[in-house]
Amino acid sequence: MTEHPQRHEHRGCVPVRRGPSPFLDGDPERERLRPAADRRTFLKVAGAGGAGLLFSAAPGAETAVAAPRTWNRAYVLVVDGCRPDEIDSGLMPNLKALRSSGTTYPAARSLPVMETIPNHVMMMTGVRPDRNGVPANSFFDRALGEERTLDRPGDLKASTLLWWARKHGMTSGTVLSKEYLYGIFGRQATYRWEPRPIVPISGHAPDSFTMDATLSIVERFDPHLVFVNLGDVDRVGHTDLTGGLSLEVLRRTALVTTDLQVGRFVQMLRTTGRWEKSIVVVLADHSMDWSLPHRVISLTRPLAADPFLAGKVEIAQNGGANLLYWTGPASQRQAGVDRMVAIARAQRGVLGVYDRAKVQRQLRLGPEAGDVVVYCQAGWRFSDPNVLSNPIPGNHGHPPTAPIPFFVSGGHPIVRPGSSPLPATTVDVTPTVAKFLGLPFPTGRQAWEGQARI
Ligand SMILES: [Zn+2]
Numbered sequence: 014m015t016e017h018p019q020r021h022e023h024r025g026c027v028p029v030r031r032g033p034s035p036f037l038d039g040d041p042e043r044e045r046l047r048p049a050a051d052r053r054t055f056l057k058v059a060g061a062g063g064a065g066l067l068f069s070a071a072p073g074a075e076t077a078v079a080a081p082r083t084w085n086r087a088y089v090l091v092v093d094g095c096r097p098d099e100i101d102s103g104l105m106p107n108l109k110a111l112r113s114s115g116t117t118y119p120a121a122r123s124l125p126v127m128e129t130i131p132n133h134v135m136m137m138t139g140v141r142p143d144r145n146g147v148p149a150n151s152f153f154d155r156a157l158g159e160e161r162t163l164d165r166p167g168d169l170k171a172s173t174l175l176w177w178a179r180k181h182g183m184t185s186g187t188v189l190s191k192e193y194l195y196g197i198f199g200r201q202a203t204y205r206w207e208p209r210p211i212v213p214i215s216g217h218a219p220d221s222f223t224m225d226a227t228l229s230i231v232e233r234f235d236p237h238l239v240f241v242n243l244g245d246v247d248r249v250g251h252t253d254l255t256g257g258l259s260l261e262v263l264r265r266t267a268l269v270t271t272d273l274q275v276g277r278f279v280q281m282l283r284t285t286g287r288w289e290k291s292i293v294v295v296l297a298d299h300s301m302d303w304s305l306p307h308r309v310i311s312l313t314r315p316l317a318a319d320p321f322l323a324g325k326v327e328i329a330q331n332g333g334a335n336l337l338y339w340t341g342p343a344s345q346r347q348a349g350v351d352r353m354v355a356i357a358r359a360q361r362g363v364l365g366v367y368d369r370a371k372v373q374r375q376l377r378l379g380p381e382a383g384d385v386v387v388y389c390q391a392g393w394r395f396s397d398p399n400v401l402s403n404p405i406p407g408n409h410g411h412p413p414t415a416p417i418p419f420f421v422s423g424g425h426p427i428v429r430p431g432s433s434p435l436p437a438t439t440v441d442v443t444p445t446v447a448k449f450l451g452l453p454f455p456t457g458r459q460a461w462e463g464q465a466r467i
């Protein structure tokens with residue numbers, strides 16, 4: 014197995030960087046270097062705090078005056094990594110009030126792999142990873158011969174709701190706080206926040222800046238649909254291991270401050286008269302599990318110790334899920350997969366091991382997810398290539414992190430207070446928003462898989 018210690022500080026939720034940052038793509042100075050037909054428009058807007066906010070836009074977007082197809086507006090707020098019980102913790106009064114005024118789905122689940130990029134992609138494509146090409150945060154790129162983050166616009170194989178809305182005469186916006194989300198969604202939306210500042214290492218913008226940009230994009234451009242990722246709640250679980258504060262205190266602080274940002278958003282909708290014509294879909298992409306220091310699974314050594322597998326396996330680490338790739342001769346693939354399954358099953362702390370092709374109908378992960386999918390148990394984590402590679406206790410990607418908050422709120426009369434036992438999932442976001450905006454549903458091979466939850 015190849016090892017890149019200088020580049021693999023931590024894998025899973027935190028990006029494995031390959032090549033230039035996608036943020037360089039948002040540098041207006043570099044835009045001059047592009048072919049004219051490929052250039053974007055950059056729009057500078059004064060933010061709430063007086064700071065300049067930078068948006069990029071589809072060509073002509075700033076002058077386009079489209080006929081108002083509908084007065085309805087849909088906002089999707091992702092509280093990254095939030096557990097459903099945290100909304101009841103007493104620390105999130107704004108989210109709790111928003112949930113009470115809408116329909117909540119207590120049985121809601123994130124879908125495999127329970128990581129950030131795949132679940133955001135499922136939200137905006139309405140289809141599972143075997144159709145959209147994005148099953149994980151990190152995968153082994155067989156063409157490149159190395160592990161990398163799935164953050165390139167070309168990785169996305171299905172069309173998005175952001176684009177579908179544009180195709181039908183509406184406008185869309187993205188305010189994505191994480192470097193790799195900005196990367197994968199590329200130019201899908203009519204208006205895209207060029208996020209900054211970015212916290213080093215974690216690769217995300219703090220929620221206060223993300224919310225400044227959200228308020229600006231709504232008030233300045235008024236898109237029919239805006240897709241927002243608030244990254245702080247997730248990020249405190251991954252990066253803050255030092256200092257005098259305990260993880261719990263940091264987590265609680267993030268819940269409070271993120272909730273305040275959601276409060277700002279609702280206040281803006283009310284004061285600008287948007288509340289009555291809006292739905293606000295709030296959900297998480299996955300929740301969070303906390304592992305104990307000694308509960309670490311490292312698969313590199315046992316796999317490399319097997320004479321048949323040695324040098325013929327690659328691992329893509331996705332927090333609580335490890336993806337294993339057979340790189341030996343194709344004629345020996347099944348034998349290799351069977352060995353990997355047997356060895357992974359024998360490790361302490363492993364929850365489940367799957368020959369991906371054999372359980373395709375359940376997992377719905379495409380070939381990018383490799384040959385074998387391994388989940389850890391609650392309270393454990395993977396650490397490869399060795400037991401010290403992943404020092405971070407906060408973890409997701411495995412089934413214990415599937416329960417998520419999911420509710421459809423807002424002031425539009427279609428919103429009804431209540432609770433539904435239906436098993437809402439991240440693929441439901443696209444049909445829910447499309448139904449509300451009156452967009453047609455694609456049919457046949459392009460059909461969405463989720464259900465409208467209004
Ligand atoms: Zn995370």
Ligand SMILES: [Zn+2]
Pocket residue numbers: 093094128129130247298299
């Ligand atoms: Zn996430």
